[in-house]
Amino acid sequence: MSEYSITIGTLIAIQAIVACGLNVIVGYAGQISLGHAAFFGIGAYASALLTTAGGLSFWSALPIVLGITGLIGLFLGLPSLRLREDFLAITTIGINFIVVSVFQYVPFFGGALGIGGIPRIVLFGERIRGVSFLLLSAGFLAITLLICWLFTRSWSGLACFALREDETAASSMGVSPVRFKLTAFILGTAMAGLGGALYAHFMRFISATDFGFPMSVMILSMVVLGGMGTLWGPVLGALVLGILPEVFRPLTDYRMFLYAALLLLMIRFQPGGLLGENSLARQTLSRLKGGKS
Amino acid sequence: MQLFLEQMLNGIAIGAIYAMITLGLALVYGILRILHVAHAAVYTVGAYIGLAIFSATHSILLSAAGAMVFCAGLGFLIERFVYFPLLKYPPYVPLIGSIACLLAIEELCRLAAGPYILSFPAQLPFPSFTVGGIVISSTLTAVYCISAGVLALLWFITTRTELGLAMRATSQDMAIASSMGINSHRIISLTFMIGSAVAAIAGILVGIYYNQVYPSMGAVPAYKTLALIVVGGLGSVPGAVLASILLGVGETLLIGYAGIPLPRDALAFIAMIAVLLWRPQGLLGGRG
Amino acid sequence: MLLEVRDLRIAYGDIEAVHGVSFSVEEGELVSIIGANGAGKSSILNAIMGLVPSRSGSIRFKTAEISRMAAHERARAGIRLVPERARVFPRLTVMENLRVGLYGIHDRSREEKQLEWLYSLFPILAERSGQNAATLSGGEQQQLAIARALISDPRLLLVDEVSMGLMPKLVEEVFTVLQELNRQKGLTILLVEQNALASLEISKRSYVLETGRIQFEGESRVLKDDPRIREAYLGL
């Protein structure tokens, strides 16, 4: 396996983790968030600062990183309690822009120079790079997926589903909208924080522009394309959107156009996602099974 | 005092430019409840088409007319083939479609016209003034006159014509409007076309004002205008105009006096969140 | 026959609200469809107007089949609706609301006359003509909705639950206006009402609807004393 494909694979795994986090918020709890990259960035910056300026190791910094992102997620999840859908959508975009400009213009965060010299992750005395980093990311992705899976099987998860489907009905079943929306926000943003921490130690150099709104759109597209609310959807979405640009690579000049056009076509003709209800994949699958759908 | 006045004049001009771009978005949101991010792409295309026609004919009037027609068509196509089929899905689906549209059109512009910044060397036939030591350049005069003209025209259309009445009725209650004989499909398309035509003018104006036209010129307006329509009250056109001008002035004064090197987009969103906390329906929003 | 509905079925998703109703309205008639709420009355009117698709059945207006026409085409053919809860355009002025009713009709001379007539019918609207419709009271909004439908001189007026939520005195006034329109101007009206007695009072014929089916029909004079009405309403 070449370093090139390892790099692509690692980035896909990291983005899949972040997409899983967004899926918890959007897919499981039904709350719109268009600024997820902000939390990806918060995680990356937190880990970068803790391991460079703070002198911690990746492993001792990680719980703090998750705590910080989860806490900020909780704080920024508060608007979801009182804002209507469209307002919430735009507010989350705004949060993304604001967080990025804080990174960019506050000297504490390295300003426009970003943060460099982020140490490698050390595991069992071994500096993690190349294949091991891919395996580590895949491991974290597996843990993330496991948590997602456990979450969907927990009462909290069920409560979130109920909220997503019908908030009024859910609250009349004893589900507190405040509590579980915020639970989803904390969980989802902590996952983004995990992805961010991995990203920082993989790239070993981060700057604010990595976490701008286009990244949020990319992550949301992964979730929507893969199939919102499904366990594997975000992973599939990350795979498709991670590999497509590489497939188009030889077409240099036309690559981004084709990518955008494909995204448009996919959302136009499979708005429910590749693994969602009534998707081509599901239909084919059920046809193959031959059973009634 | 002179400095302050200069800052104000400049801020209002910037606000007027914002308003021209935001208008179309507010119109579209009012009628379809869609966050039409791709509006910024229409604006970019407007600048390019305007420049192309201008280079060929050296007539700014022809250039504006051509760009307006072209963009109206583009707006119509986006509405018909992207938004209309996606209306029944949750709002993030058309939003992603819209963003994909924006990217695709930006790339098309780059492929068609090259990645370089093109200059838009048109001279607008407007005079410049010097009043009490304050210079009002001809471009500034042009921005004032044209945006005032466009706003007045739009105001006239929406409040004084049957079409405008139908647009407003459709945005308030589409079903009842259609039961009054209004073809709401057509009205929606017309709304898109009008908004897109205004975006074309904005594109040309910005192109001339900064003398540059380039593929990603819509990137910043695309999202900033979202903040502006929220501040104005989602769907409220006068609100959007007011918010744009306030932001233009506010930004200018803040930068001029406080010297904060915050990017303007973040400033717009901070203002938006402040407004949401204080008045969740926006400055001139109707429904709370 | 101005309006003829045959075997109309209306469904929302999987739920069928109207299970095949047939009725007709003749030119110049005032016909009412009465029934307790939830019987499907509004669905029928909305289907005639074209705001709700019908699942099956035919709707003929002036001999033309209109059940596949768009709402605005039906409106232009001369059908107007006074919707349930008025549904005036809240952020248009009273005057503008009325003007929407004239959309597509370009006869300025008639506009003045119509306005004058409507203002004499509902003087309060003249007083409030510059106000946003949202600021009107429920009764005023209802009057505005009627005026908005009347201004285009429709061939058929569909009236949906005008009495709902109105004070009894206002209900009376509104019904009187409808009756006058029918008697003096010969306007054809299809009225859908919960208020059975008032509707029977002013209409010529009535259909009694219960859970999506027409249970019985007849001359309103006769039905007024029919015990089955009370039964349909009060579950006797």
Add this chain to the structure above:
Amino acid sequence: MDEALLSLREISMHFGGLKALDKVSFDLREGEILGLIGPNGAGKTTCFNTVSGVYRPTSGEIRFRGTRTDGLPPHRMAALGIGRTFQIVRPFPNLTVLENVIVAAGLNCYGKLIPSCRPWKGRKTREEAMEILARVGLDSQAEQKAGLLPLGNLRRLELARALALKPHLLLLDESFSGLRHEEIAQQEELVRKTRESGISILLIEHNMRVAMGLCDRLVVLDHGMKLAEGKPESIRNNPEVIRAYLGKGGSANAS
């Protein structure tokens, strides 16, 4: 008075200038089926929503089993033992019928951190939910997506969900509207059985045949005010009620 399970005292609800409810008071006794009726726009649903916690009344007091509940959010009401159904059915469409019921069965887990992390796919929960589904006759559709059920089954599903809360009081909001005759009969039977199991019921109903047949007592609202209260027979013959329903008539032919 003491035996009142639910009591409303002078409840008023204003929306801007509109008085949707004007000083409405009534009691619901333990084990009773109380019907809330009235013509369209009379304020029934508003009244219902103040009881279920959707609205905080402008003034007045609501007590449930002695504790004051006005202003509590719906999920707290559920925890206190009030279950409800909706006039326009609100299933969780993408969950299965069984899952819909299980949501309600988690009532005791939602409030605390540790229990809310436990899995809900346990056998015991499932069996309990299946039992409730069997009671309403939906056990055969347990694995179907709720969004695909016909209306009659959805109404029963809502009832099942409310029952899974193990409530003391059940609020039924037009649980019969849109049903066919035979379905109405089944649903009536279900409601009766529910009451027999010891659950008190407050229902809004516009189908008078059902309300008259099912309820022990009726409260009639008109224009936001209580018009009458009493046994079905007395309500049926109350001239004011008749006028509220059928309208006054008679004076419309002034010309």
Add this chain to the structure above:
Amino acid sequence: MRGFRVFAAVLVILCLSIGVASAAETIKIGMLAPLTGFAAADGASALNSVKIAVDQVNGQGGVLGKKIQLIVYDDRADAKEAVALAYKLIEQDKIAAFVAGSYSLPTRAVAPIFQEEKIPLVAAYAIHPDVTKAGEYCFRNGFLGTVEGKAAAYTAHKLLNAKTVALLTSDNDFGRTLVEGFKMYQAKYGKDMKIVYEQAYPFSEKDFKPYLSKIKEANPDVIFASGYYFQTGPLLKQARELGIKSKILGEEGADSPKLAEIAGEAAEGFYIVTNFDRDDPRPVVQNFLKEYRKRYKIEPDMVGASAYDAFMIIVDAMRKTKTYSNPTAIRMAISKTTNFDGLTGIIKGFTHIGEVVKPVQVQVVKNGLFRRFGVVDDPELIRP
């Protein structure tokens, strides 16, 4: 459904059309440049210039009898993509050396990779200090921000005789280090030159009137306005519209033929410190100018010139060591470069950390074109 089928068909065709480029016996030199996205103009400029360089070298029979094959990928100025592509260049394309034709962000991200893989990297115009700090395999042909900042201060102080200056800085990595360099010079040599106004502006800024109005009040002799041509262009125009008479000095970011197009009349008399002298009579410069104008019908800029040199430095090193396959030798040769006759000036050599040592050019706009104004070659100033 029909729409979907069309979409699927398009997808299949696209996948099939991606052929595998097979290579003959050539020397492969890799390059990353932002060919799409917001930085596409600079990417195109860099690529266009390097293409000329490749053709010139191959026209002379190549290097050591072998043709050079340039392998370019588009990194969209994105660090993530650049990292993956760096590996692709190293593993799949097996390049011998690398021309970093992109911005600081991606270049900074890939530098450690080339260092680790021991492949020489020459950065064309990326300015972040960390690029060369990655190790001994990483070189930079562009100026460090501090060097150019010092040169700018010298220009303002000595060449323009400024007693007061205003600093209006693009708030990105380059702008910041420029100001740093400017102040370093001022603190050491320019005590008699006062900084009367200092302000950073965000990268996305297009409207400078709020800043300029304040500067007008301060009325400095020279305004040092850093930023790219799409920022400096409107800035010049707006400054002159406001009636500001101060001399305005920019930096290499403004070095683009587009600047005069954008600023028009207002560009006249605008100074820049940069990395390219168009009035240099040496044949390497004049040949390049002729060829570039002929091919692309546009004026070349600093970005292109720097990329050209970055490529040529590598070629020169290969020729000197007579090897194209020994990266260590190539690296050594680059580090020993002396008095190389480069497009961007006579390159005196590289410092031990890989920073270029060469004069900084000062240009002024005359009749819409950049012309020579002066050179800053004081070794004190140009040595990083």
